Amino acid sequence: MRPPAAARMRRMIRNVHDAALAALMIDDPVAKCAAAAALRHDWIARTLDVLEGGDDARAIAEPGRPSRPQLVAPQALSSRHIGSREGHAALLHAIAHIEFNAINLALDCVHRFRSMPAAFHRDWIHVAAEEASHFELVQARLHALGHGYGDFSAHNGLWDMACRTADDVLSRMALVPRVLEARGLDATPMIVAKLRRIGDDESVAVLDVILRDEVGHVAIGDYWFRDCCARRGLDAEAVYLELMERFNAPWPQAPLHREARLAAGFSAAELDRLARGRR
Ligand SMILES: [Fe+2]
Numbered sequence: 001m002r003p004p005a006a007a008r009m010r011r012m013i014r015n016v017h018d019a020a021l022a023a024l025m026i027d028d029p030v031a032k033c034a035a036a037a038a039l040r041h042d043w044i045a046r047t048l049d050v051l052e053g054g055d056d057a058r059a060i061a062e063p064g065r066p067s068r069p070q071l072v073a074p075q076a077l078s079s080r081h082i083g084s085r086e087g088h089a090a091l092l093h094a095i096a097h098i099e100f101n102a103i104n105l106a107l108d109c110v111h112r113f114r115s116m117p118a119a120f121h122r123d124w125i126h127v128a129a130e131e132a133s134h135f136e137l138v139q140a141r142l143h144a145l146g147h148g149y150g151d152f153s154a155h156n157g158l159w160d161m162a163c164r165t166a167d168d169v170l171s172r173m174a175l176v177p178r179v180l181e182a183r184g185l186d187a188t189p190m191i192v193a194k195l196r197r198i199g200d201d202e203s204v205a206v207l208d209v210i211l212r213d214e215v216g217h218v219a220i221g222d223y224w225f226r227d228c229c230a231r232r233g234l235d236a237e238a239v240y241l242e243l244m245e246r247f248n249a250p251w252p253q254a255p256l257h258r259e260a261r262l263a264a265g266f267s268a269a270e271l272d273r274l275a276r277g278r279r
């Protein structure tokens with residue numbers, strides 16, 4: 001009996017970059033999560049090579065994703081009250097969408113930034129697999145509420161930033177993990193409080209796992225951001241603020257989760273600056 005196409009494809013691919021790209025282009029969330037887990041398995045088993053070469057600066061405008069959710073402008077997203085069953089599901093759906101995009105974002109790093117050392121690829125393969133497990137955990141909570149991924153509309157802000165930073169690993173590390181994922185650290189305690197208020201302790205437990213892991217993801221981004229800055233002779237903390245301006249990146253919303261951000265590598269001086277707001 002012939003093995004399934006995905007398994008045959010996996011056997012033909014011999015390097016981490018092409019394996020990450022293949023997983024990135026998978027539309028089906030179940031298959032994408034399986035591919036991210038398989039990539040980590042193959043990395044640990046040392047069956048894939050890390051190639052030496054230049055970065056691939058071409059953005060991937062259409063990564064693999066299912067036909068739903070419908071992508072709309074952020075302003076077009078309807079806000080629903082968490083006290084309603086629909087609002088509760090919509091909140092979990094928004095988190096599932098972030099996790100789905102985060103799988104693609106991590107895989108994209110492994111695919112494109114081939115000038116980076118093997119440890120960089122090890123880290124982002126690890127992140128991709130964790131994001132897949134986050135997606136599965138949140139999707140299970142959505143199913144428990146009678147919904148699935150795709151039932152609500154969503155925006156494409158995370159992937160837009162991936163496209164805008166496709167040509168420079170330093171910008172990617174600053175703008176995605178150190179801006180967008182770090183905002184997740186700040187937001188999670190408030191979401192947890194809302195879910196606790198309506199008695200959804202199962203989702204609270206899921207968000208506890210996600211927050212713990214996300215500190216690690218931001219720390220990985222922080223490490224490689226500072227590494228890129230050091231290798232280019234740049235002052236990391238000054239460059240970070242410059243990039244936030246140049247990309248018109250969303251400023252963190254108060255209150256900052258200082259403890260989580262410090263654990264992820266932000267300095268106290270940076271957090272004081274970010275807490276003062278954009279000026
Ligand atoms: Fe995540």
Ligand SMILES: [Fe+2]
Nearest residue numbers: 102181214217
């Ligand atoms: Fe993450």
